Amino acid sequence: MNHRKVLRAAVTVAVAGALASGMTMAMTTGASAGTTLGASAAEKGRYFGAAVAVNKLSNSTYTTVLNREFNSVVAENEMKWASNEPQQGVFNHSSGDRLVSHAQANGMSVRGHTLLWHAQQPGWAQGMSGSALRNAMINHVTQVATHYRGKIHSWDVVNEAFADGGSGGRRDSNLQRTGNDWIEAAFRAADAADPGAKLCYNDYNTDGINAKSTGIYNMVRDFKSRGVPIDCVGFQSHLGTSLASDYQANLQRFADLGVDVQITELDVMTGGNQANIFGAVTRACMNVSRCTGITVWGVRDCDSWRGSDNALLFDCNGNKKAAYTNVLNALNAGPGIPTTPPTTTPPPTDPPPTTPPPTTGGCSASVSLNSWNGGFVASVKVTAGSAGTNGWNVSVTLPGGASVTNTWSATASGSSGTVRFANVDYNGRLTAGQVAEFGFQGTGSGAGMTPTCTAS
DSSP: OTTOOOOOOOOOOOTTTTTTTOOOOOOOOSSSOOOHHHHHHHHHTOOEEEEOOGGGOOHHHHHHHHHHHHHHEEEESTTSSSHOOOOOOBOOOOHHHHHHHHHHTTTOOOEEEEESSSSOOHHHHHHHOHHHHHHHHHHHHHHOOOOOOTTOOOOEEESSOBSSSSSBBBBBOGGGGGOOTHHHHHHHHHHHHHHTTTEEEEESSSSSSSHHHHHHHHHHHHHHHHOOOOOEEOOEEOOOOOOTTTHHHHHHHHTTTOOEEEEEEEEEETTTTTHHHHHHHHHHHHHTTTTTEESSOSSSSSTTTTTTGSSSBOOOOOOOOHHHHHHHHHHHHHHOOOOSSSOOOOOOOOOOOSSOOOSSSSSSEEEEEEETTEEEEEEEEEOOOOOOOOOOEEEEETTOOEEEEESSSSSSOOOSEEEEOOOOOOTSSSSSTTEEEEEEESSSOOOOOOOOOEOO
């Protein structure tokens, strides 16, 4: 979310009774009532986070509230494309790194926001199009996710790619004009770069069941059916004076697809309903077993992009508002996340490998491709045979005209023709049947590649 953008139209269904029809699951709750938002959420297996402007970490009132109340943070602007790749191929992660360090020092998890968005692109990307932009965007996803590998709980891989209105279709943008598969390409690249992070799609005006949220629902359903690596959907929830009556039902229908749901940018206009709406949103999340956390978009009212709306849980002096009490009570009263996922949740599936794993000796390699006009990302799985490996090499012969532009989790020798990839220090030693993964990005076509693996 850009803190400068104007407030979107809020839904107009009254909050009274909005969640009365939501079904509550019977689960074990925590042994004691939490006294802060983060502690209470953690007792129920969830997080409660805040968007942080890194330059405000020097404000003692700000950091006192942040460190006491929240167990998750997200960068308000510091991890967006314009901030961390101001010149093509030149990355500056200093502000994002500062936030990650603060989170690690205070026992907080980190949400990453956002790898790709039509807004807040650097000027050099705004002037690009076609395959040049596609290659640049995949490189950006790969490099940023690799830099933060192992440090991010959930990435908003793609932000706000669907249009407002009744069509339920995609937003027109320079990213969309690179091809309708651009979102899938971004998720596959993020998964290859940081397979341990939850990968989310994030959007606004999706609080109820409407044309826009249904368009996103259909995309997620398609992705899950084809093994595209999507793990979660974010609902921004920038709310006015009312809440959609089917808010919880909307969260639940996405959860039923087998993805987590997260409230990612919650804020609510001040007024008579503010405390009630904050409480209702929290109860809705608690009642959906796959709703894993809530993030408010700012710490105090005076830190909010919404200005005089006073849309957060603390006033500028750090005092708790009535909305805070409603949220804390809802967290403490709500059920926890079950230790066993609901039986209706289908397991995630991976694309079938191009070669079967070995049964004896040596190693084997399989490749899956995400291709577009002019480029591709290849994800390679190395599987050890019965003797295991102390190291491995994978050779790939590229089609004519194709070349490797960057590699992760392996070292490449050559960039065209037959390219040899060797393990790096942390993924060479494999026990029998163990799998290591690496990836590379290329120009041209990657169709027809057959990797061969040699163990040492």
